[in-house]
Amino acid sequence: SAVISQKPSRDICQRGTSLTIQCQVDSQVTMMFWYRQQPGQSLTLIATANQGSEATYESGFVIDKFPISRPNLTFSTLTVSNMSPEDSSIYLCSIMGSGPGNTIYFGEGSWLTVV
Amino acid sequence: AQKITQTQPGMFVQEKEAVTLDCTYDTSDPSYGLFWYKQPSSGEMIFLIYQGSYDQQNATEGRYSLNFQKARKSANLVISASQLGDSAMYFCAMSPTGSARQLTFGSGTQLTVLP
Numbered sequence: 713s714a715v716i717s718q719k720p721s722r723d724i725c726q727r728g729t730s731l732t733i734q735c736q737v738d739s740q741v742t743m744m745f746w747y748r749q750q751p752g753q754s755l756t757l758i759a760t761a762n763q764g765s766e767a768t769y770e771s772g773f774v775i776d777k778f779p780i781s782r783p784n785l786t787f788s789t790l791t792v793s794n795m796s797p798e799d800s801s802i803y804l805c806s807i808m809g810s811g812p813g814n815t816i817y818f819g820e821g822s823w824l825t826v827v
Numbered sequence: 828a829q830k831i832t833q834t835q836p837g838m839f840v841q842e843k844e845a846v847t848l849d850c851t852y853d854t855s856d857p858s859y860g861l862f863w864y865k866q867p868s869s870g871e872m873i874f875l876i877y878q879g880s881y882d883q884q885n886a887t888e889g890r891y892s893l894n895f896q897k898a899r900k901s902a903n904l905v906i907s908a909s910q911l912g913d914s915a916m917y918f919c920a921m922s923p924t925g926s927a928r929q930l931t932f933g934s935g936t937q938l939t940v941l942p
Contacts, residue, residue, distance in 0.1 A: 713874070743927060754918065754932040755872070768928075802870050808927040813860030813879055816922075816930055818872035 713809050714739045716819035724825045730793045733822045735805030740785035742808070745816065746778070749802040758803075761788045795826045829854045831919050831933035838938050840909045847894070848904040848936045850919035858924040861902040863893065866916040866935070875917075878902055879924070909940045 715738040746758040759767040767780040781789045805819040830853040840846035863875040878886045878893045886893040894903040916937050922930040
């Protein structure tokens with residue numbers, strides 16, 4: 713499977729600031745996804761990022777809060793804007809791989825703590 | 828709509844023994860895929876095993892096997908010969924075939940392997 717790298721792996725952020733998370737894949741992929749995992753919770757899909765088009769956001773997530781870029785087939789960024797403590801989560805980049813059943817593969821995750 | 832239920836918030840197993848993690852699901856899709864992921868304390872999500880709804884045989888991957896009972900809508904993960912490194916959170920997930928965006932996760936089971 714592809715190698716998916718995320719930066720930063722961890723960060724402590726001040727309330728009201730914004731942080732951009734980078735996701736780099738070592739091969740070209742069509743579909744990339746961004747998930748959020750709040751403390752002690754399961755994963756929730758934020759948006760689907762396709763190259764050359766705007767991201768598709770899931771219910772409860774908006775572009776102003778979570779702008780996403782997808783400049784090419786190997787890279788994407790997710791920005792968490794105007795952060796509050798409720799944004800403290802693990803943010804996970806993922807791709808649809810060539811595995812069975814269109815398996816979703818994940819990056820290492822970015823732990824954000826908002827203080 | 829899909830739903831995944833994992834009824835075991837926490838499980839303990841002795842090293843070298845086998846353990847079964849339960850997963851039941853509900854879906855109206857005629858064709859779907861079931862997935863298990865492992866999340867160590869580091870936060871990354873590691874794909875373990877996949878089962879297609881029309882697969883005749885239960886999936887196996889090394890020490891992992893999936894006990895798929897379609898009529899009961901269950902897809903339990905069996906880990907044989909548990910190792911200390913198996914201590915992690917385990918998530919069951921499902922998606923309609925060909926629709927990775929609709930990947931739905933259960934609430935997870937925290938497995939602790941005891942020496």
